[in-house]
Amino acid sequence: MDYRNAAKEVLENIGGAGNIVSAAHCATRLRLVIADNEKCRKEALEEVEGVKGVFEASGQIQIIFGTGTVNKVFEEFVSLAGIKAGTKEEVKQAAASKQNLFLRAIKTLGDIFVPIIPAIVASGLLMGLLEGLSNIWPSLADSGTYQIFHLFSNTAFVFLPVLIAVSAAKAFGGNLFLGAVIGMIMIHPDLLNAWSVAGLSAAEIPRATAWFGLFDINLVGYQGHVIPVIIAVWLMCMLEKWLHKIVPEIIDLFVTPLVTVLVTGYLTLTIIGPIFSTVENWVLAGARTLIGLPFGIGGLIIGALYAVTVVAGVHHMYNAIEAGLLSATNLNTWMPIATAANVGQGAAALALALKTKNKKTKAMALPASLSAFLGITEPAIFGVNIRYMKPFIAGCIGGACGGLVAGLFGVGATAYGITGLFGFLITTQFLGTYALVIAVSAAVAFILSWIMYKEVPAETDRVMSGQAEESESSGAAGAGPGSGEPAGGTEAEPAVWCPIEGEVIELSGVKDETFAGEVLGKGIAVIPKEGKVLAPFDGTVDTVFDTKHAIGMTSDRGVELLIHVGINTVELNGVPYKAHVADGDTVKKGQLLLEFDIQAIREAGYDITTPVVVTNTDDFQEVEAVKTGEVHPGEEVLRVW
Known part of the structure; x- marks a missing residue:
């Protein structure tokens, strides 16, 4: 292979050296961040000698060469481009900064909420199991054991602002323990518990004067809130970083934490909390309104578009919505609709797997389908359905139909982070209707994918041709490639x-x-x-x-x-x-x-x-x-x- 010529063709087809923001390589692929993606000719890149695939992910153009080849191509690439090789972290940062503000915000939400999913899942599963067992044995709810386990089951939700604050501090690069303090301030016992406010009149809610008598605030905690915590911790991290730069090192240990907590805490309780809790209430009200549209229309819309947002990489924002729904209503009505979308993609991939004659496609689609039924859709979506598109469309239609059922019956879950078949563990109040959601989504997607997917003639011809060649060569003397026996003898x-x-x-x-x-x-x-x-x-x-x-x-x-x-x-x-x-x-x-x-x-x-x-x-x-x-x-x- 001519590594220099391959590097030259890559350079030409990404718009030249002037279009490179950063470049690095990993074990298998070039990782490039370029200024103008419109100058990138993907089809031409795929034809470059040695290239096994080209795709865009996380703001990077990734060109797959494989082990042993990529490093040699990369050496020639940086030489021809006249650039310095970047570290993987530099490329990652360059790619992130190149994304628009919306995509960066969505990625940040994912960075915050994904790490705390295990805590939410643990509490949600326990809550669902307790509810299911109580339905079978009503007397269980009066036992001391139930009371103890019930305490465990809602702990993650009671202290959700603290979990979010710690995770947000890590995502924003601040001190995790200062982040925890800000989260604790927002649910301090001296503040009226937010879940107790509904039954009180305005006169019964304690108030305090803020900003030297400029206005009054309600002394109410932020139990169950998400957006105010994230904004508060973001401000804390920015302030902390700025103070570390300007405060003399000899007093930094004392001044920076004190000023950070004092300023952030006061701004949180007087401005950030009141404003962004209202904004969050609007968002949640909008989500509940959408899901609750008459005749399940909202579930149909969400179910149809959910997989599209997965492809776009913006589905992590749903974690915030689901966490907010759980905190506000103790019921996550978004999750069953997500299940409908995931199962739809899985069933569409299953239909393709059963219909195709291509052994490689079948071997890839079957396990990808199972993965989607268990809640992990990336292998089915990116590995199978998107490649053939019609199965992807069938999956979206199946998701819409399943989402319609979920919306009609108001199916809900006690946690987030789990979908698909495992979702039965957190939908114990709605087992029958949740099963119906899965059945409708799977049936519609499977049938449509089976009807819509047509094997590409060239693929079928290659399979039949390969079988014919194997049949012909099996009668030849000796063993070798194509003879139906291993090249080295009669056994693999x-x-x-x-x-x-x-x-x-x-x-x-x-x-x-x-x-x-x-x-x-x-x-x-x-x-x-x-x-x-x-x-x-x-x-x-x-x-x-x-x-x-x-x-x-x-x-x-x-x-x-x-x-x-x-x-x-x-x-x-x-x-x-x-x-x-x-x-x-x-x-x-x-x-x-x-x-x-x-x-x-x-x-x-x-x-x-x-x-x-x-x-x-x-x-x-x-x-x-x-x-x-x-x-x-x-x-x-x-x-x-």
Whole structure:
């Protein structure tokens, strides 16, 4: 491959060196931020030698070359462009700053609400289970055990402002503990509990004079509120950063926290809280009005558009709406509609999987469909439905019909962060109607996708042609590629053993379209239980990436393998990793290659799922996954022939 020519063509097709804002590379792809995306010719980039795929994500143009190739192309690229290689963090920051204000705000909401989902899920599941058990055994509600567990079930919602404040402080780069203080101020026991106000007259609500008698404020807490907390903590973080710059270091420890809490707290209770709690009430009222439109029309609209917002990457804003609905009404009526949309995409992918004759498409669509039924739609949407579009449209229509049912019956949940089949655990008051939502959405999407999806003739022809060639060559003497037998004899070579202790899943279940779509090749993925990567065969280490999150190697029998520990973990800059081998090392099966800190990676907000991919898949007749589920190092997981 001519790496310099490939780099030259990439440079030409992104608008030249003058259009580059920042550039870096990871284990498999160039990550570019360009000033004007209109100058990027995606179709031409896909035709560049060595390019396996091109897509835009998080403000970056990502050009997939694969392991061992991307770093060589990148060296030529920065040389031709006359630019300095950026770090992964610099590229990430450049991409974020290039996004418009709305998209940045949506991303920030996701950064704030996604980390606290486990707390909300724990409380919501417990609340749902208690309600379900109380319906079966009414006397349970009078027991001491029920009272104790009920206390557990609503704790996350009672102290929601504190959880949000800590997460927001982390997202905005402020001190987490000062953020917690601001959250605590907003629900301090000296303030009247917000949930107690409904039964009081205006005269019964305590008030205080603010801003030297300029106006009075109600001394009411902000239990259940979301937007005022985020705005308050954002202000706190900006103020804290500014003070760190101007306050002399010798007194910074005392002055900065004092002034930050004093100023932010007073502004929060006197201005930010009263104003933005009103704004939030308007937003929630609008959401409830939309969901409550007559004849379920609101559910139909939301169900139809939900998957579209997932594609646009703006669906994280719904976390704020769901949290607000839960706090205001103890019922999340948005979640069942989201379930309808997710199940619709899953059923559409299932129809395609059952109808297609293309083995690769079928192998990708089936597990992606199951994933969507369990609430994770990215593999189905990006890996299958969007690629063929008609299944995506069918899924949206199915989501609309299911959303209509949800809106008609007012189905609700006791938490957010869970959809699909697992949603039965948090919809115990509406089990029958929730099941109806799923059934209607799935049936409509499946039927429409089956009718609308037509196999591309070229795909069917290739499949039939391949079968014919295999049939003809099976009568030939000797074994070899295309003969129906492995190139090395009558049995497939057990080429790849599991390199990590953990759970093996289908590659299509990985939350990264490059791996899930098998752009880099076939393989499996491991959800690690132990932070060690062992050599999966005898061979040579081709590349240990500078961030140590990925290793490329080649077996003695020519299998080229990429082990990529975590998704997007290139952004961690190697901190939780320790390499025990170097480029060019010869290794034996079972030898320690890499160690990584599972907990640190997860706490940083990254998915630890580890793809194990045969990057030269096209050199072989078949790459077959032979085992899923719990697997120990040394057990065979891939067979190549």
